[in-house]
Amino acid sequence: MPWLSHATHNEVVNQICDRIWLAVVQRSLRPGARLKEEDLAEIFGATRARVRQALSILEQDGLVSLVPNRGACIAEPDIGEAQDAFSARLCIEQRLVTRLCRMATQDHIATLRAHVASERAAHDRQDSEAMIRLSGEFHLLIAKLTGADLLMKILRTLTIRTSLITAMYQPQSTQSCGPDEHARILDAIEARDEGRARAEMAHHMQHLETDLHLDEGTIPVSQLHAALKPNP
Amino acid sequence: MPWLSHATHNEVVNQICDRIWLAVVQRSLRPGARLKEEDLAEIFGATRARVRQALSILEQDGLVSLVPNRGACIAEPDIGEAQDAFSARLCIEQRLVTRLCRMATQDHIATLRAHVASERAAHDRQDSEAMIRLSGEFHLLIAKLTGADLLMKILRTLTIRTSLITAMYQPQSTQSCGPDEHARILDAIEARDEGRARAEMAHHMQHLETDLHLDEGTIPVSQLHAALKPNP
DNA sequence: GTCAATTTTATTGTCAACAATGCAGACCGC
DNA sequence: GCGGTCTGCATTGTTGACAATAAAATTGAC
Numbered sequence: 001m002p003w004l005s006h007a008t009h010n011e012v013v014n015q016i017c018d019r020i021w022l023a024v025v026q027r028s029l030r031p032g033a034r035l036k037e038e039d040l041a042e043i044f045g046a047t048r049a050r051v052r053q054a055l056s057i058l059e060q061d062g063l064v065s066l067v068p069n070r071g072a073c074i075a076e077p078d079i080g081e082a083q084d085a086f087s088a089r090l091c092i093e094q095r096l097v098t099r100l101c102r103m104a105t106q107d108h109i110a111t112l113r114a115h116v117a118s119e120r121a122a123h124d125r126q127d128s129e130a131m132i133r134l135s136g137e138f139h140l141l142i143a144k145l146t147g148a149d150l151l152m153k154i155l156r157t158l159t160i161r162t163s164l165i166t167a168m169y170q171p172q173s174t175q176s177c178g179p180d181e182h183a184r185i186l187d188a189i190e191a192r193d194e195g196r197a198r199a200e201m202a203h204h205m206q207h208l209e210t211d212l213h214l215d216e217g218t219i220p221v222s223q224l225h226a227a228l229k230p231n232p
Numbered sequence: 233m234p235w236l237s238h239a240t241h242n243e244v245v246n247q248i249c250d251r252i253w254l255a256v257v258q259r260s261l262r263p264g265a266r267l268k269e270e271d272l273a274e275i276f277g278a279t280r281a282r283v284r285q286a287l288s289i290l291e292q293d294g295l296v297s298l299v300p301n302r303g304a305c306i307a308e309p310d311i312g313e314a315q316d317a318f319s320a321r322l323c324i325e326q327r328l329v330t331r332l333c334r335m336a337t338q339d340h341i342a343t344l345r346a347h348v349a350s351e352r353a354a355h356d357r358q359d360s361e362a363m364i365r366l367s368g369e370f371h372l373l374i375a376k377l378t379g380a381d382l383l384m385k386i387l388r389t390l391t392i393r394t395s396l397i398t399a400m401y402q403p404q405s406t407q408s409c410g411p412d413e414h415a416r417i418l419d420a421i422e423a424r425d426e427g428r429a430r431a432e433m434a435h436h437m438q439h440l441e442t443d444l445h446l447d448e449g450t451i452p453v454s455q456l457h458a459a460l461k462p463n464p
Numbered sequence: 465g466t467c468a469a470t471t472t473t474a475t476t477g478t479c480a481a482c483a484a485t486g487c488a489g490a491c492c493g494c
Numbered sequence: 495g496c497g498g499t500c501t502g503c504a505t506t507g508t509t510g511a512c513a514a515t516a517a518a519a520t521t522g523a524c
Contacts, residue, residue, distance in 0.1 A: 037476070047509065048476090060292065062382075069476060069515050084382045091327045091383075092320075150294075150316045150393075151323075154386055161382075269506070279479060280506090301485050301506060 009057065016044050016054035021063060021160060024074060025132050025167045035064060035072040062161040077165055082212065085161040090205045092155055093139060097197040099146045100189050108145045112186050115141055119179035136163060138182050162208070169212035181207065241289065248276050248286035253295060253392060256306060257364050257399045267296060267304040294393040309397055314444065317393040322437045324387055325371060329429040331378045332421050340377045344418050347373055351411035368395060370414050394440070401444035413439065 023029040040051045059066040062085075065075040077085070100108070115138055122130035136159050143152035181204045188197035255261040272283045291298040294317075297307040309317070332340070347370055354362035368391050375384035413436045420429035 036474095038474095049508070052476090056288075070517090071476065080379075081381070084380055087327075087380070088324075088382050088386065091323060095319075095323045147312075148316055148319070149313070150320050150390075154320065158382075268504095270504095281478070281480095284506090302487095303506065 010050065010053070012044070012046050012050050013054045013057065016040065016046065016051060017057055019044070020054070020058060021163070022129070024063060025163045026129070027167055029074055031074045031076040031164070031168050033074045035074065037071065061157045063164055075164060077161070077168070081161075082165045082169065083209070085158055085165060086205055086209045089139075089155065089158045089162060090202060092151055092158070093142070093201050093205070094198045096142050096146050096148065096151060096155075097185065097189060097201050098194050099148070100142060101192050101194045101197050103146065104189055104192075109186070109190050111145065112138075112141060112189070116179050116183050116186060119182060123179055132163070135179075135182075165212065166208070171213065242282065242285070244276070244278050244282050245286045245289065248272065248278065248283060249289055251276070252286070252290060253395070254361070256295060257395045258361070259399055261306055263306045263308040263396070263400050265306045267306065269303065293389045295396055307396060309393070309400070313393075314397045314401065315441070317390055317397060318437055318441045321371075321387065321390045321394060322434060324383055324390070325374070325433050325437070326430045328374050328378050328380065328383060328387075329417065329421060329433050330426050331380070332374060333424050333426045333429050335378065336421055336424075341418070341422050343377065344370075344373060344421070348411050348415050348418060351414065355411055364395070367411075367414075398440070398444065403445065 020029065020035070024031075035055065037048050037051050037055070040046075040054075041048045044051070055064055055066060055072045058064040059072070062075055062077070062081075064072045066072050115134065119131070119134045119138065122134055139159060140152060140156060143155050181200070185197060185200045185204060188200050252261065252267075256263075267287065269280050269283050269287070272278075272286075273280045276283070287296055287298060287304045290296040291304070294307055294309070294313075296304045298304045347366065351363070351366045351370065354366055371391060372384060372388060375387050413432070417429060417432045417436060420432050
């Protein structure tokens with residue numbers, strides 16, 4: 001079940017989007033990788049029109065960049081865009097936790113606790129796909145529980161952006177944040193401590209961001225290719 | 233020049249989006265109004281495929297709702313969605329003015345002052361189309377000056393949403409906010425007073441929101457039809 | 465041997481005809 | 495006369511073929 005499902009769209013299109021996203025966060029599709037419409041169509045057993053729809057959605061989400069008459073490739077966000085994305089997430093997520101502090105019911109807390117438990121389980125059994133999915137879902141779950149539909153939709157695309165950035169700039173080792181920080185955020189929410197919740201969220205975001213190697217040294221793959229003039 | 237231009241898309245598509253948006257904010261297209269693809273294609277001298285692209289974009293912006301196999305109509309955001317939209321705008325715009333307080337150059341201030349002057353000019357000559365455009369552009373200009381590309385993109389779609397809401401729930405008289413509140417926000421930015429800037433922005437948003445008649449009494453046109461079983 | 469112009473090829477963008485779907489009105493049984 | 499079903503129509507959704515475009519390869523001149 002694609003957690004980035006743009007609910008309203010065709011099921012096939014969602015699947016294509018999800019698979020591409022997954023390939024990116026799992027690093028089997030590198031930033032800059034070319035995405036040929038016809039190939040994708042064959043891979044997914046879909047028509048080119050469907051693939052095109054999917055690519056258009058992924059472009060809006062910032063996962064692929066779409067150059068007219070040149071086709072699509074996995075986007076290569078630079079340092080500035082990376083900072084922008086985390087900054088935007090922080091802005092929105094701080095508001096969400098604040099709201100949740102005020103309005104969370106016992107059910108909400110329980111739901112979140114159960115989610116963190118799933119995260120920990122996935123973490124323990126080294127299921128990296130589940131870890132990645134659940135880790136992102138935690139933030140979306142907060143948005144969902146506050147009932148802020150719009151902010152949730154926005155946060156979803158931001159999450160997609162940051163997951164690309166993470167795959168691009170983060171060393172293989174630390175695939176995704178452990179569930180501990182999520183638990184701390186949840187503690188603050190349960191204690192109805194808005195200030196602490198905001199601070200924990202800020203800490204979490206900062207952690208995500210500083211774990212990256214955003215120094216100029218990290219050159220995206222495709223730029224490397226262009227720079228080295230490879231002879232395939 | 234469409235201020236909601238989704239830069240990267242076809243020019244014709246942008247034009248269609250813009251004209252539909254304009255018709256909505258000018259209240260010549262009511263919420264719930266049906267948008268037949270073929271008609272639009274003829275009106276704009278475009279093919280159905282192009283119209284379809286435009287409608288898809290407008291759906292993402294929340295201006296039209298797109299029901300599978302049933303076609304498109306102008307969206308009818310309810311009270312909850314309206315509050316959500318303003319809440320999201322406030323969240324983002326407060327962050328933007330805060331950033332601008334810290335980083336605004338004299339050039340930035342001058343640009344904004346010039347913009348407010350244009351707004352006032354449009355106001356004085358009762359040019360309602362210019363007023364609407366410029367009024368929205370002020371907020372986007374702030375985003376642009378902070379250099380936050382992402383937040384600007386997000387804010388653009390939020391602005392589209394709120395302009396629909398305004399057209400839907402605001403009495404004809406107060407077509408758009410006068411330039412005075414924008415000037416006050418700008419004053420605070422120039423004084424580098426973050427707190428005041430945030431407060432002025434909050435005040436501005438609240439003003440926009442409370443000017444609406446969000447009471448249940450205001451029933452969208454199409455819902456009225458459905459409720460009254462008209463006999464055309 | 466290298467550079468520039470030209471042809472070739474691979475890929476995307478566009479379109480117009482066709483298929484599928486849902487809705488309205490007519491028809492039939494009750 | 496009322497409820498349900500069935501057919502015809504209006505509208506959207508899909509597809510495959512074709513046109514436009516940019517990159518790559520080839521050729522020819524210097």
